[in-house]
Amino acid sequence: MLITALRTLRTRWPAFTGSFVALSLGVALLTVMGLALASTLDAPDREPERFAAAPVVVRGQDTLRVPTPSGEKTQKLARPHPVPAPLVTRLKELGTVVEDRSFPVRVHGGHDDHGAHSRHAPGDLVGHPWSTAAFAPYSLDAGRAPRTADEVVVTGDWTAPGERLRTDRGTLRVVGTVPGLGFEDAVFFTDVRASRLAPVSAQLVVDAEAPAVRQAVRDSVPAGAGVRVLAGDERRYADPDPDRDRTALTALNALFGTAGGVTAFVSVFVVASTFAFAVAQRRREFGLLRTAGATPGQLRRMVLTEALGVGALASGAGCVLGAYAAPLLAAHVVDRGLAPAWFTIGDPTWPYHLAFWTGLGVALCGATAAAWRAGRTAPVEALREASVDTGTMTRGRWVCGAGLLLTALVTLGVSLAGDPGDLLHRKTYVTRPMLLITAVALLAPVVVRPATRLLTWLPARLPGATGLLVRANTAAGVRRTAAVAAPVLVTVALTGSLLGAVATLNEAKAAEVRERTTAVFVVTAPSGTGFDAADLDRLRAVPGAEISPTSSGAVYTLEDGVALIRCDLRAVADPEAFTATTRLPLVAGKVSDLDDHSIIVNEEWEEHTVGRSVRIRLGDGTRKTLRIAAVMHTGTGDNGVYVTAANAAGAPVDRVDVALADGADADAVAAGLREAVTPVGGRVASGDEWAAAASPGSKDTTRTGLFLVLGIALLYTGISVVNTVLTATSDRVRELTVLRLTGATEGQVLRLLAVESLTVTAVGTLLGLLVAGLNLAGMGAALHLLAVPAAPVVPWAAIATVAGACATLTVAATLTSATCRRAATHSPANDQDFSRRRTPRTPRRPTPR
DSSP: HHHHHHHHHHHHHHHHHHHHHHHHHEEEEEEEHHHHHHTOOOOOOOOTTTTOOOOOOOOEEOEOOOOOOEEEEEOOOOOOOOOOHHHHHHHTTTTEEEEEEOOOOOOSSSSOOOOOSSSOOOOSSSEEGGGGGGGGTTSSSSSOOOOOEEEEEEEEEOOTTTTTEEEEEEEEEEEEEOOOOSOOEEEEEEHHHHHHHHHOEEEEEEOHHHHHHHHHHHHHHHHOOOOOOEEEGGGGGSSSTTTTHHHHHHHHHHHHHHHHHHHHHHHHHHHHHHHHHHHHHTTTHHHHHTTOOOOOOHHHHHHHHHHHHHHHHHHHHHHHHHHHHHHHHHHHHHHHSOOOOOOOOOOOSSSHHHHHHHHHHHHHHHHHHHHHHTTTOOOOOOOHHHSSOOOSHHHHHHHHHHHHOOOOOOHHHHHHHHHHHGSSSSSHHHHHHHHHHHHHHHHHHHHHHHHHHHHHHHHHSSSSSSSHHHHHHHHHOOOHHHHHHHHHHHHHHHHHIHHHHHHHHHHHHHHHHHHHHHOOOEEEOOTTBOHHHHHHHHHSSSSTEEEEEEEEEEEEEETTEEEEEEEEEESOOOHHHHHHHHHOOOOEGGGGGOTTEEEETTTTEEEEEEOOOOEOOOTSSSSEEEEEEEOOOTTTTTTOOOEEEESSSTOOOEEEEEEEEETHHHHHHHHHHHHHEEEEEEEEEEHHHHHHHHHHHOOHHHHHHHHHHHHHHHHHHHHHHHHHHHHHHHHHHHHHHHHHHHTTOHHHHHHHHHHHHHHHHHHHHHHHHHHHHHHHHHHHHHHHHTOOOOOOOOOOHHHHHHHHHHHHHHHHHHHHHHHHHHHHHOHHHHHHHHHHHOOOOOOOOOOOO
16 A cells, blocks of 8 residues: 555646645745744843943943832833932043933924924934034034034934024034944934033943942942943943843734744644545545445555655655745845844754745644545445535544634633633634634534535526536535635634734724813923923913823832732822813722822722732832822723822923913814913823824734735735635536536636635635634723723724635636646547446437528
């Protein structure tokens, strides 16, 4: 039988081509994802950038450290501490001390009355004192250093000396330029002007030896003050966001992990179904072999040997293909800005082993189930079964399908009853559809006949035989229909579930923002800055405006004694004015009870009972014990906490909500607000405009991951559909020939096949919609339990596009296969020969004259 298996591989190569392509592509994708994932596990440390030429950098406390029974827990402080004044005095005795400051600068477009303009200005300009430029080092290539408050030096070539820039820091005159170093777009002010724009300095440069500086720190500040001395490679911690590479790679790790998981699922699903269908279509051959004396064990060994041969060759080819494709993926994520510029594919070997053995195992598993069933069939039974699809639902299929469906429904109910918020997490809404897809695919033969009869009810009653034949063929060929519908089911279900989940979450977050905001206008400060007391006084002086200033920040709490959690907060200046512009989703308590000794938390907190006290740490690490004044719903997780300005750790006011006094004119108030904040770069928007802009959207990594996953699913759909259609059409040669001999024209046969393909695609689409509907219904129920005013969003446009692509592909593959088979194997002479062999001889009719 081994020789028979090898000969079968040689003589039946067209039937194995689809399985080979599907498996090799699956292994290639697994290899690519494995290599990319392995490359994100080890990120090299960045070299110092802004302070590459600085002797020593001294940085104030910027990290909260809390000892716990399980070790020290750390979090970055929302409000880093400045370097203590006594230490600054001591360091000045060792050498020159230069205080560093950073603040955002925004350039306005257009021209002003003095000819100020900006052309192609970068959008993320950052200001520094000119004395820190030498530490990068920057050197002038044109012009001179700034001397007055309105003079600046800029990096890059987007402007030139002599030009004026209209910015949120006033109109500035460019007096010099320095070459950009690639890591920032800087604007250098005089040291005096920079100190006014950013009064607090969290770090400074000391021109002294590192050991002497460390000794001065030990002598001047307590051991627990958190002051750090940075020298050598450690100077990178003085750069903004020194861990951004690791953060980006962590996001990539999640992206590639998710895409790899879905790739593995789709690969296993499609490859297993492809192998199973290819083997199931050979029941006539198996019946003949059994009649000739082959034992069930020999049949199984033959099929498994074939799968082993195809699997080994396809897995090897997939690993080679993946090795060439992985660098292309790395270059793509770098070009999209999702990975650091240095990100490349390393040379780990475990992804190749994992992909190869997974591919081989999938091939063997896909063939084993069908081979086992074929081996258990008696010879006569096999021949009879080869003509009609019967017994498609075996006991094992019933058990597995029902078990997976029950598991999916039970876990959904448990999540809704215990932790509805878990259904909103990415790992949940990505993995849950896989369980339902597998369950529905296993149970698909149960619904294929009812679904096809429903879809063909009207065509079957139209004039002509096409509708009746479509109804009969799709209902009788359950295995063929289910095999073609399966990849369509996967693609539609993943499209509806994943895109629908992301759209639902985005809509839910946007609904929360809209629901909380009742302000008529919202005034926001430039990014990274805030309004001072004079700015707020000008806003209060606008006739008809009732303002509610708030600040952003963070508090920290220790949950269960071991987890240090950071929670975003809004600090309220006046709780009474706050209630006029904001509507919090309260469960208990009142906003008006908020004072300097209380806090508003959400239900996610370990302690969330009104009147009870909670221990927290403010944004600067200060310990506080506050009474719970009110409790909010958890929502989607963005409700945060609310305190008064006294507990904001000095955070500047970055947002002012504005309500209208009775009888006030909205247009006049808006004009007054703009006049008050335009000089400092503030922006005035209506409440609806601000809510739309503040609503969080999908991250680039999320969108890229989703499109990557859906692209893989659609690609696999194409491969599986083409392979299944080619195999199925080759087995229908005699059936189609009989149709032609009974009087059907070539066009009628092709129309019949096209309508069958559309019907099968519709079945797969309906099953995919069922899966997507169940997943989105679960998310909708979770949002309802979390008191989020949002309904599930079904991405109808994307589903229609995917379903249309599947239908086009299925019809094209079917018609192409039928036409090629007709041209290659069925000439008119062969049809007449087939007629003489298959029909009894009848008297020839006389030819009419």
